[in-house]
Amino acid sequence: MDFNRKVLVTGGSGFIGSHLVCSLVDRHPDWRIINLDNLDYCCSPRSLESVEGRANYTFIRGDVCNSQLLNHIFNTENIDVIFHLAAKTHVESSFESPSAFQRVNVDGTRVLLRAAHQARHRPQRFIHASTDEVYGASLDQVFDESSPVRPSNPYSATKAAAEYLVRSYWDTYKFPVIITRSNNIYGPRQFPEKVIPRFLALLQRNKKCTIQGTLPKSRHFLFVDDAVDAFLLLLENGVVGEIYNVGTSCEIPIVHLARELVKMVKNVPDCEANDWLEFVADRPRVDLRYPIKCEKLQQLGWRAQVSWAEGIRQTVKWYQDNPDFWVDAGEGREQIRSRLEDANDLVGNASFLGSSSDQRRGGGGAASLQSKP
Numbered sequence: 001m002d003f004n005r006k007v008l009v010t011g012g013s014g015f016i017g018s019h020l021v022c023s024l025v026d027r028h029p030d031w032r033i034i035n036l037d038n039l040d041y042c043c044s045p046r047s048l049e050s051v052e053g054r055a056n057y058t059f060i061r062g063d064v065c066n067s068q069l070l071n072h073i074f075n076t077e078n079i080d081v082i083f084h085l086a087a088k089t090h091v092e093s094s095f096e097s098p099s100a101f102q103r104v105n106v107d108g109t110r111v112l113l114r115a116a117h118q119a120r121h122r123p124q125r126f127i128h129a130s131t132d133e134v135y136g137a138s139l140d141q142v143f144d145e146s147s148p149v150r151p152s153n154p155y156s157a158t159k160a161a162a163e164y165l166v167r168s169y170w171d172t173y174k175f176p177v178i179i180t181r182s183n184n185i186y187g188p189r190q191f192p193e194k195v196i197p198r199f200l201a202l203l204q205r206n207k208k209c210t211i212q213g214t215l216p217k218s219r220h221f222l223f224v225d226d227a228v229d230a231f232l233l234l235l236e237n238g239v240v241g242e243i244y245n246v247g248t249s250c251e252i253p254i255v256h257l258a259r260e261l262v263k264m265v266k267n268v269p270d271c272e273a274n275d276w277l278e279f280v281a282d283r284p285r286v287d288l289r290y291p292i293k294c295e296k297l298q299q300l301g302w303r304a305q306v307s308w309a310e311g312i313r314q315t316v317k318w319y320q321d322n323p324d325f326w327v328d329a330g331e332g333r334e335q336i337r338s339r340l341e342d343a344n345d346l347v348g349n350a351s352f353l354g355s356s357s358d359q360r361r362g363g364g365g366a367a368s369l370q371s372k373p
C-alpha cells in the first residue's frame with residue numbers, strides 16, 4: 001500500500017508516545033506510523049495493543065543512539081515527519097545515572113538529527129519534545145519561549161542540551177525543526193514513578209502517599225490527549241524554527257494533589273485525608289514551580305479541552321480498572337518490578353505482583369526515587 005506520509009515516532013512505546021502513536025494510527029490510516037523504541041523499563045507492550053497488527057503501524061525495537069540503525073531507517077523508509085520523544089525521563093534517576101541521561105537525551109538526539117538531515121528523502125518536520133523544566137524554577141515570573149534557559153537538574157540539563165542541538169540544525173541548515181516545552185503531562189498508562197500514578201499505586205496498595213519535603217511544591221498538569229492534540233496541531237500549523245510552550249493554567253500544589261487523590265480513591269472525608277500522607281526527606285534541590293505562557297500555541301488555535309476534574313477522573317478510573325497493567329508487562333516484567341521496588345516501595349510485599357488482596361494499611365515506606373515533580 002502506498003502511504004501519503006511516513007511518520008517516525010521515537011519513544012512511541014512510552015507514556016506520551018503510545019498515546020501519540022495510537023492517535024496517529026487511528027486518525028490517519030493513509031499514513032504509515034513507525035515506532036522506534038528500545039522498550040525501556042517504563043514501557044508495557046499493552047500500551048499499543050490497540051494498534052498492533054494494523055496495516056499502517058510498524059514497530060522497530062532499537063536504540064535511538066544506534067547510528068547504523070537510524071541511517072538504515074532513513075535510507076529505506078522515506079520518512080516525512082519525525083516526532084522525537086525517546087528519552088530518559090525520571091528526574092531523580094538522573095541524579096543517580098546522569099551519563100545514561102546524557103547518552104539517550106543528548107547523544108540520541110544528535111544521532112537522530114544527523115540521520116534525518118542526511119537522508120536522501122528530506123523530512124518535512126522534526127518535532128522535538130522538550131520540557132518546561134528547561135526554564136528552571138520560578139516563583140513569580142511566567143516563562144514565555146524567549147525566557148532564558150536555566151535547567152537545574154541532570155534531566156532538564158540534558159533536555160536543554162538536546163534543544164540546542166535541534167536548534168543548531170535550524171540555524172545551520174534550515175532543517176525544519178519545531179521544539180515543544182510541555183508542562184507535566186498525565187493520564188492513563190503512565191509508569192508509576194511519576195507523581196499521579198505513584199500516589200494512585202500507593203493508595204491502591206493501602207499505603208500512604210509519600211511526599212518529599214515540606215516546601216510548597218506545585219506543578220501544572222496537562223491531560224495527555226491535549227498534549228497529543230498540540231503535537232498534531234504543531235505538525236500542521238507550527239512555524240519551523242520556533243519553540244512552543246504547551247501547558248495549562250491548572251496549577252496544583254503536590255500536597256493538594258495527594259489529598260484529592262486520597263479522597264477519590266479512599267472515599268474519606270476531607271478531615272481524614274491527611275492520614276494518608278507521609279512526608280519524607282527531599283532531594284537537596286527542588287524546583288518549586290514552572291509557570292509558562294502558551295500564547296504562541298493558542299494563536300494557532302489550541303486550547304486544552306480536558307478540564308482537570310475530567311482528566312483526573314478518567315485517570316483514576318483507568319488505574320482502578322487496570323490494577324495489573326504493569327504486572328502483565330510480559331518480558332519486561334522483572335525489570336519493571338525492580339524499578340517499582342526502587343521507586344515506590346510498592347512491592348515491598350509479594351502481593352503487588354501476585355494478588356490484589358493486600359489490605360494492610362499504612363507502612364508507606366519512604367520513596368527513594370522521586371516522581372517528576
Ligand SMILES: NC(=O)c1ccc[n+]([C@@H]2O[C@H](COP(=O)([O-])OP(=O)(O)OC[C@H]3O[C@@H](n4cnc5c(N)ncnc54)[C@H](O)[C@@H]3O)[C@@H](O)[C@H]2O)c1
Nearest residue numbers: 011013014015016037038040063064086087089131184185
Ligand atoms: N511526561 C511529561 O510530563 C513530560 C513533560 C514534558 C516533556 N516530556 C518529554 O516527552 C517525551 C516523552 O515523555 P514520556 O513521559 O512519554 O516518557 P516515558 O519515559 O514514558 O517514555 C520515554 C520512551 O523513550 C524510550 N526510550 C528511552 N531510551 C531510548 C533509547 N535509547 N532508544 C529508543 N527509545 C528509548 C522508552 O522506552 C520510552 O518508551 C520525553 O522526551 C520527555 O522528556 C514529558
